Amino acid sequence: MGTALLYDEEMTKYKLLWVDPACKIEVPERLIVSYEALVRSGLSDRCISIPAREASDSEILLVHSELYLEAVKKTPYMTLEDLKEFTLQFGDVYFHPNIYHCAKLASGSALQLVDSVMTGKVRNGIALVRPPGHHSMHGAANGFCVFNNVAIAARYAKQKYGVKRVLIVDWDIHHGQGVQYCFEDDPSVLYFSWHRYEHQNFWPNLRESDYDSVGKESGTGFNINVPWNNVGMENSDYLSVFCHVLLPVAYEFCPDLVLVCAGFDSAIGDPEGEMCATPDIFAHLTHLLMNLAGGKLCAVLEGGYNLTSLAQSVCQTVQTLLGDPVPQLANLRGPCKSAIESLQCARSAHRRYWSFLKHAADPPMTDISTKHIKSAMEEEEKTEMAEEERCTEGKVWPEPPERLCPPVCSASVLPDDVVCPDGLKPLSSSKDLEPLLVSKLKTAAVDGDGVTTFSRLYTLVEKLVANEIRNGLVLVPDVAAAMMCVVQDLTSDLVKRVLVVCVGKEKELDYVTTDGKVLVVQISSEDSEEHRSKYYIPVCLKKGCSDTSGFIQAVLGLLLPLGYEYNPDLVLLVRMPGSGVVDSMWQQLIGLLQGFAKGHTLVLMQVNEKACMGSTASALLGHPAPPLQDLQTPFPEDGDALERLRERLQADWKMLQTTS
Ligand SMILES: NCCCNCCCCCS
Numbered sequence: 001m002g003t004a005l006l007y008d009e010e011m012t013k014y015k016l017l018w019v020d021p022a023c024k025i026e027v028p029e030r031l032i033v034s035y036e037a038l039v040r041s042g043l044s045d046r047c048i049s050i051p052a053r054e055a056s057d058s059e060i061l062l063v064h065s066e067l068y069l070e071a072v073k074k075t076p077y078m079t080l081e082d083l084k085e086f087t088l089q090f091g092d093v094y095f096h097p098n099i100y101h102c103a104k105l106a107s108g109s110a111l112q113l114v115d116s117v118m119t120g121k122v123r124n125g126i127a128l129v130r131p132p133g134h135h136s137m138h139g140a141a142n143g144f145c146v147f148n149n150v151a152i153a154a155r156y157a158k159q160k161y162g163v164k165r166v167l168i169v170d171w172d173i174h175h176g177q178g179v180q181y182c183f184e185d186d187p188s189v190l191y192f193s194w195h196r197y198e199h200q201n202f203w204p205n206l207r208e209s210d211y212d213s214v215g216k217e218s219g220t221g222f223n224i225n226v227p228w229n230n231v232g233m234e235n236s237d238y239l240s241v242f243c244h245v246l247l248p249v250a251y252e253f254c255p256d257l258v259l260v261c262a263g264f265d266s267a268i269g270d271p272e273g274e275m276c277a278t279p280d281i282f283a284h285l286t287h288l289l290m291n292l293a294g295g296k297l298c299a300v301l302e303g304g305y306n307l308t309s310l311a312q313s314v315c316q317t318v319q320t321l322l323g324d325p326v327p328q329l330a331n332l333r334g335p336c337k338s339a340i341e342s343l344q345c346a347r348s349a350h351r352r353y354w355s356f357l358k359h360a361a362d363p364p365m366t367d368i369s370t371k372h373i374k375s376a377m378e379e380e381e382k383t384e385m386a387e388e389e390r391c392t393e394g395k396v397w398p399e400p401p402e403r404l405c406p407p408v409c410s411a412s413v414l415p416d417d418v419v420c421p422d423g424l425k426p427l428s429s430s431k432d433l434e435p436l437l438v439s440k441l442k443t444a445a446v447d448g449d450g451v452t453t454f455s456r457l458y459t460l461v462e463k464l465v466a467n468e469i470r471n472g473l474v475l476v477p478d479v480a481a482a483m484m485c486v487v488q489d490l491t492s493d494l495v496k497r498v499l500v501v502c503v504g505k506e507k508e509l510d511y512v513t514t515d516g517k518v519l520v521v522q523i524s525s526e527d528s529e530e531h532r533s534k535y536y537i538p539v540c541l542k543k544g545c546s547d548t549s550g551f552i553q554a555v556l557g558l559l560l561p562l563g564y565e566y567n568p569d570l571v572l573l574v575r576m577p578g579s580g581v582v583d584s585m586w587q588q589l590i591g592l593l594q595g596f597a598k599g600h601t602l603v604l605m606q607v608n609e610k611a612c613m614g615s616t617a618s619a620l621l622g623h624p625a626p627p628l629q630d631l632q633t634p635f636p637e638d639g640d641a642l643e644r645l646r647e648r649l650q651a652d653w654k655m656l657q658t659t660s
C-alpha cells in the first residue's frame, strides 16, 4: 500500500496584511517550498495524490464552539480594519478574507487523510496544510491556528471508524495546548508533546505545558509533556525522549491510529525553536512511529519557519513514509543534562500510570518546574550569552544524505530443499571462498553444503555492504556456528561495526571482541556474569523471549538507544532455536532494527525454524508488523533489572542515561 500526499495551492492564498512582528514568519512560501521540494526530489510522484476538501460545519464542531465558528464565518466579508479588530481578541494569530476557506481546507485535508488510511486505500500519508491547527482551542484562534486540524481528525476517526485509541505525537517545537485541552480528560486519545519551555519563559508561557500536566479525571496519564528548558537540543535529545518516554508508553497504549502534529520548527535553523536537530532526524522519528498501529500513520503539517530546514524535513518524513531506508545518524553523544532532567521528570510523573515506566527513577533533586521564577538579571544574561551559540538562521548544516533504495530489497540464502518465501530473492551467485576460509570452516565441522552456504552468506554480506541488497534472510544448519563465521571472518574487512542481536541463547558466545568492531546484545532467559564488557550486553528476562512485555521493554529502553549510539554498518539478527519469541514481537524487532545501518539487516535462522520464514520475510520487505496485543505488566524483576543494567552501562553508553 502507498503513501498519501495532500496539498492544494489554495492554502497558499492568504497572508498577513498588516505589520505584526509575531506573525510575520507564517508565510505562504512555507507550503510552496515544502511541496516544490517533494516535486523536485521526485517524491511527490511516488505518493498517491489525494484531493483536499473543506471540512463541514459539523466536522469543525467536533472540536470548536458554534459561537466561534459563526464568528469566523463572518471574516471573509470583513474590511481590513474589521479583520484587525477581530484578530485583537486572539493571541499571535492573524485573519485574512481567505483564511476561513483555507482553514476549512486544512481541516478537511486531515480528514481526507484519515479516510484514505482507515479505508486501506493507503498505508500512511501526509497533509501539507496551512493554517496549522494545534494551538487553536474550542472557542479561540491562537498561534497562527484557526481550526484544530489534528484534534478534529482524532474525533472524526473515533466517530466514523470506531477507532478505540488514537495516539497524537506532536513533534512541533511549540506546545499544542489546544490539543491538550481537547483530550486531557479523554483516555482514548494519548497526547504527547515536546516543546520549548524554558521554565515557562517561552511562548505560550503556560504553567500547564510542564511535565506535571498528566491529564485529568479519566484522562489522567494520557497527556505527556516534555518541556525543553534550553535551546540547542540535538538529535540525541530527541531520540532519547522517544526511546525512554514516548515509545514505552505508546507500545503499552497500543493505538489503532497514529496522528502526528508534524511541525518542523523543531529542526535546526528555525527562528522559533532555535534547536539543533538535523532534518534527517524526522526520518527516524517517522520510522519509529510506523511500527505502531499496523503502520496507520497520518502526519499533518503544523509549524516550520525556516524554509530550508522545513523543506528538507518534509522530504525526510515523506521518504520514510514511502519505506525508503533511513539514513545513519552519526555521533550521537547522548542527551544533554537539561534533556535528561526533562525526560526524568516526565518519566517519574508518569510511572504511576504506565507499567512500562513503573521503575523510572525519582525526579531530579533540582525540581526544574520551580525554576521559572527567574530574576530579570539572569534572564538578561542568558539572552546575551546564548546569542552567539544559538542555532538560529545563521546556523548551517549539511544537506541530508541521499537515501538510495537498493535494487533488491530482501535476498535469501536457503538450503536447496527449502521453498523461498514470497518476495524474497534467492541469492544466485556465490563467491568461491578463499581456501584458508574453507579449511577453517571444515575444521569448524562444517560439511560440504555448509561451505556452500557460507560462501553464499559471504556474497550476501558483500552485496548488503555494497547497497545492492537492503536486507537478507539466511537459513543455516547451525546458527551459532554461522554467527561466529559471519562475525569473525566475513565482516572483518567489509564493515567497520556489526551490531549482533541474539534472540534466545543456546550456548555461551565463546568470544567477545573488545575493539568495538562488534557489539553483541543478547536477550534471553539466562544471565551470564562472565566476560561482560562494554561490547557484550546480556539482557536477562525472567521468562525469556516468550515474554513480549519484557522483550519490548528491553528493545525500546536498551537495544534502540545502544544501536543509535553504536551506529553499526550491519545488523546481524540471530534467532537462536527455541528462543520462544512471539511472532508479532519478532516482526516488530525486525521493523525497529531497520532504523540502523541503512536497513542492512541480516537475519540468521536455523533450518528447523523455517516455519517463521513467512513473517520474517514480511517484516524484511517492510510490511508493517502487527501490533503487540494486550501486553501484560512486565515482571518487576525485569523492569528493575533493566533499570539497573542501564545505570551500570550508562557510563559507557550515553544514550542509556535516564537520570541526571
Ligand atoms: N516570535 C514570534 C512569536 C510567535 N508565537 C506564536 C508561534 C506559533 C507557532 C505555531 S507552530
Ligand SMILES: [Zn+2]
Residues within 6 Å of the ligand: 172, 173, 174, 263, 265, 272, 302, 303, 304
Ligand atoms: Zn510550532
